[in-house]
Amino acid sequence: MVGVPPDAAQLQADRIYLGWQYVLLHPDPGPPPKRPSREETAPPIPEEDPEWLRRERLQEDLLNRPLRVFNAFMWGATALIVVAGLGGWLDWRFALAGALATGGIATVASVNLHRGGRAARARAAARAERLERLRRERDKAIVRAQEEHAERYREWAERKANYDNQMTWYAVAVPDEVDRIDVAGGTMPGWSALVTLIGATRLYSGGHLTVLDLSEGAIAKDLIELARRGGDNPLVWVLPGDLPRLDLGVTLGPEAFADVLAHVVSVSEDQHATRDLSFDNAILERVLEVLGEKASIRQVTAALRALAQVGDPREDLREGLLTAHQLERIGTMFGRGVSDRVVIERAWAIESQLRKLEPLGTAAVRLPPARLRVVSMDRQSGVFGNRVLGTYVAAALTHILRQSPPSERPWYHTIIVAGAEKLRGDVLDRLMDACETARAGLVLTYRSLTPAVRERLGRGNAAVAFMRLGNAEDARVAAEHIGTQHRLEIAHFTESTGAAVEGMGATYTSTVSGGATHEAVRTGGGDLAEDITRSTEWGRRASTALAAGGAAGSAGPGGGAPEGTAAGNGRVVLQRSREFLVEPQQLQQLPTTSVIVTHTTAEGRKVRLADANPAILTFPKTTLGEFEEVQKAMAAAERERKAPPADRPPPNLGPPPPRLDWRKPHR
Numbered sequence: 001m002v003g004v005p006p007d008a009a010q011l012q013a014d015r016i017y018l019g020w021q022y023v024l025l026h027p028d029p030g031p032p033p034k035r036p037s038r039e040e041t042a043p044p045i046p047e048e049d050p051e052w053l054r055r056e057r058l059q060e061d062l063l064n065r066p067l068r069v070f071n072a073f074m075w076g077a078t079a080l081i082v083v084a085g086l087g088g089w090l091d092w093r094f095a096l097a098g099a100l101a102t103g104g105i106a107t108v109a110s111v112n113l114h115r116g117g118r119a120a121r122a123r124a125a126a127r128a129e130r131l132e133r134l135r136r137e138r139d140k141a142i143v144r145a146q147e148e149h150a151e152r153y154r155e156w157a158e159r160k161a162n163y164d165n166q167m168t169w170y171a172v173a174v175p176d177e178v179d180r181i182d183v184a185g186g187t188m189p190g191w192s193a194l195v196t197l198i199g200a201t202r203l204y205s206g207g208h209l210t211v212l213d214l215s216e217g218a219i220a221k222d223l224i225e226l227a228r229r230g231g232d233n234p235l236v237w238v239l240p241g242d243l244p245r246l247d248l249g250v251t252l253g254p255e256a257f258a259d260v261l262a263h264v265v266s267v268s269e270d271q272h273a274t275r276d277l278s279f280d281n282a283i284l285e286r287v288l289e290v291l292g293e294k295a296s297i298r299q300v301t302a303a304l305r306a307l308a309q310v311g312d313p314r315e316d317l318r319e320g321l322l323t324a325h326q327l328e329r330i331g332t333m334f335g336r337g338v339s340d341r342v343v344i345e346r347a348w349a350i351e352s353q354l355r356k357l358e359p360l361g362t363a364a365v366r367l368p369p370a371r372l373r374v375v376s377m378d379r380q381s382g383v384f385g386n387r388v389l390g391t392y393v394a395a396a397l398t399h400i401l402r403q404s405p406p407s408e409r410p411w412y413h414t415i416i417v418a419g420a421e422k423l424r425g426d427v428l429d430r431l432m433d434a435c436e437t438a439r440a441g442l443v444l445t446y447r448s449l450t451p452a453v454r455e456r457l458g459r460g461n462a463a464v465a466f467m468r469l470g471n472a473e474d475a476r477v478a479a480e481h482i483g484t485q486h487r488l489e490i491a492h493f494t495e496s497t498g499a500a501v502e503g504m505g506a507t508y509t510s511t512v513s514g515g516a517t518h519e520a521v522r523t524g525g526g527d528l529a530e531d532i533t534r535s536t537e538w539g540r541r542a543s544t545a546l547a548a549g550g551a552a553g554s555a556g557p558g559g560g561a562p563e564g565t566a567a568g569n570g571r572v573v574l575q576r577s578r579e580f581l582v583e584p585q586q587l588q589q590l591p592t593t594s595v596i597v598t599h600t601t602a603e604g605r606k607v608r609l610a611d612a613n614p615a616i617l618t619f620p621k622t623t624l625g626e627f628e629e630v631q632k633a634m635a636a637a638e639r640e641r642k643a644p645p646a647d648r649p650p651p652n653l654g655p656p657p658p659r660l661d662w663r664k665p666h667r
Contacts, residue, residue: 011528011624013205015173016181016411016441017197018465019595019610020617022491022577023627025634026166029159033152036145060120071109078102169619170627172610174463174599176410179436182457183445183595184478186467188217190592191445194465194612195416196536198443199223202414203230203371204528210397213376213508214390214419215447220374221506222536222614227372229535230528234372236511239389240356240381244363245512248375249396254293256403258284260395261300263427264357265350267384267391277426280350283307283343290329297357304351306330308344356388367512376508387422394427401434411441420444425452432460449474457481463599468590475584482582482598488609491577494591497541497613529618542615582607 011017078099085095174181183194199209200223211220227234237246249260262281287303288295302321306313307330316322322330334343375393377386394417407413415435420428428444435442446453448471458464458481466482469475533539580586582596590596593613599606616622623630 011201011205012173013207013409014176015171016176016178017171017173017201017624018181018194018597019172019197019593019612020169020622021172021608021610021627022168022489022494023170024163024166024168024577025631026159026162028163029156032156032160033149035149060116063116067109067113071106071113074102074106074109078106167621167623167625167630169611169616169622170630171624172595172597172608173626174597176441178461178463178599180432180442180444180460180462181465182462183443183465183467184449184453184457185469185474185587186445186447187592188215188219190467190594190612191215191217191418192219192222193538193593193614194445194467194595195219195418195443196222196226196538197612197614197617198414198416199372200226200528200532200614202411202441203227203232207409207411208371208413209373209416210413211372211374211376211416211418212390212393212397213374214386214417214422215445216377216379216386216419218376218506218508219418220376220416221508222538224372224374224508225535226531229531232371233368234374234511235367235370236374236376236508238376238378238508238510239393240359240385241378242510242512243357243359243389244361245365245367246375247361247364248393249399250294250296250361250364252396252399254288254295255285256399257295258288260392260399261350261354261357263395263424263430264388264392265353266424266426267353267387279346283347283350286333287330290326290333296362297354297360298362301351301354301358303330304347304354307333308348308351310348310351353388356385357392360392374508379507390419391423391427394423394431398427398431398434401431401438401440404438406437407439410439413438414441414443416443416445418445419447421446421448421450421453425456428456432456436460449477458598463597466587466590466596466598467594468592469587472584472588475587478587479582479584482596482607484582486582486607487579488582488596488607489577489579490591490594490609491611494594494611494613497591497593532614533618536614538613538615539618542613542618 081090081095081098081102084090085092085099090098181198183191186194195211199211199220202209203226209223211223213220224234224236239246249257252260258281261284262277265280266277283304284300287300287307291299291303299321302313302316302319303326305311305316306322306327313322313327317324317327377389397415415431417423417431423431432442434440446457449457449469454477464481466478469478533543587596591611593611595610595612597606597608597610617624625633
């Protein structure tokens with residue numbers, strides 16, 4: 001049985017989980033050793049052969065027959081000589097000499113005959129003894145072979161148990177000392193998986209999450225359902241429809257509000273231009289100084305129209321957007337001269353863009369507290385209008401973070417910006433700095449690696465995660481950043497599931513609009529794995545695959561067709577995998593949920609391939625411990641087990657580091 005450290009199955013609040021790495025610590029031991037047969041263990045031994053004994057006797061008889069006849073003749077001659085001597089037919093002296101001669105010869109012949117028979121019997125006995133010795137040696141060889149086979153089988157059974165019971169998915173995480181995670185490339189389903197995973201682990205660790213979705217792909221849809229099932233009531237704004245109920249930034253001071261609006265106006269300007277930004281900021285500051293604190297966007301646009309001499313200011317006076325005194329001050333704000341025309345033109349341009357924000361906060365109400373907030377853009381709206389709204393949310397959020405004290409826990413408040421390449425570089429820089437100062441976690445996802453993105457990718461204390469990069473130039477840049485010397489292993493499950501979710505798509509439903517009410521499914525603690533299975537598309541697809549007998553798309557360790565499992569048996573068959581080198585072509589063909597995570601550690605730069613599919617958390621072979629940690633813990637346990645009792649270190653009785661149970665959400 002493979003041992004896993006006790007803390008490997010616990011969600012740790014000081015780590016940011018980005019996926020799971022497929023690794024087999026123990027290789028497939030193959031088929032069990034074959035039990036040896038008696039013929040394979042020892043050569044066959046001839047049995048007792050009565051025919052051989054008969055042939056030996058017959059051969060001995062044939063060889064001794066002349067001697068036996070001669071012996072009989074000599075004994076007969078001896079008897080005749082003795083009878084002739086006793087009968088007086090021969091002189092007794094001649095008879096005695098003849099009897100002695102023939103009797104001696106007969107005696108020698110009899111002795112030879114006896115020796116021959118004894119030699120034949122000895123040969124038969126030696127053969128029988130040799131056969132018995134061979135039988136004993138064969139039996140010993142068979143017993144020895146059986147013992148060796150039993151030992152080999154025990155070793156194979158242990159390796160097989162380690163192979164079958166080992167964890168196959170290990171967490172890929174970065175420490176919370178990392179200030180930011182840059183996600184380069186990816187598809188909408190891939191972003192959905194990654195955002196769901198990051199968001200779920202942060203929420204179930206007791207943190208708060210803000211998602212600014214500029215992708216227009218509803219990538220946080222599953223995360224919203226998961227948070228609702230976990231007992232939270234997430235707030236979702238779909239802009240521009242929910243602008244009246246968005247109160248973000250309306251409480252900022254005039255100077256900060258002017259800065260935010262100046263960045264909003266700059267969305268159409270060149271990334272490297274700063275003159276217009278400072279000039280716009282000066283105009284807006286003076287306008288807000290005239291309007292006073294808590295001025296609305298409608299008042300600002302009315303003042304800008306008056307400054308640009310556009311339309312009839314009496315309509316704004318009748319609606320109460322401006323007072324006569326304010327209108328008079330605006331008319332004399334910049335005086336008269338050569339710059340007057342420049343101010344008028346710029347005020348007109350600012351007003352035309354800020355008009356999209358006029359409904360901001362006009363119907364804001366006090367909303368219940370929520371640990372998950374999602375601000376998204378309606379895909380039915382214009383592209384430029386969505387860029388204006390996204391820039392406003394990012395800039396307002398930046399100022400709120402700048403005014404907040406640093407958090408005691410890094411990443412306690414996590415901000416995810418999906419489609420960050422749609423924001424200006426200076427807006428991103430300010431957001432990065434604000435999050436670092438406030439110790440808030442920041443995740444930026446970029447669909448493409450534009451020059452502005454390349455300048456900021458991995459800058460500072462940041463980890464970089466690369467997903468599928470369809471563009472050849474983007475893939476080349478990513479391969480150079482990762483390093484083409486790395487060889488990574490990708491699981492069959494990752495490839496098969498990635499192909500199955502390409503068609504995923506959804507839209508957000510506002511939770512702050514007057515007619516939309518969403519109640520949390522559960523108000524108590526919950527099981528994260530169960531919540532993922534029941535409330536996310538990833539979990540439902542994995543559960544359906546298991547019920548269908550496909551083991552969530554896994555295949556046997558030797559490859560070939562998927563091996564089925566019975567529904568509900570909780571067992572996922574070990575999968576086959578393949579290796580590949582980091583090359584541009586491979587990065588263009590990465591599966592949907594594949595993430596190549598790179599970040600710097602004390603031991604050097606780490607490069608790991610992970611699967612961001614949140615459903616992997618529900619697999620019985622998944623651990624929230626990292627592969628390196630589990631490997632070190634197992635090696636230390638093995639060394640301690642093999643060490644003599646005198647050499648074993650004393651147990652560490654100090655308090656363990658605080659861990660959070662991944663099965664229960666923490667408030």
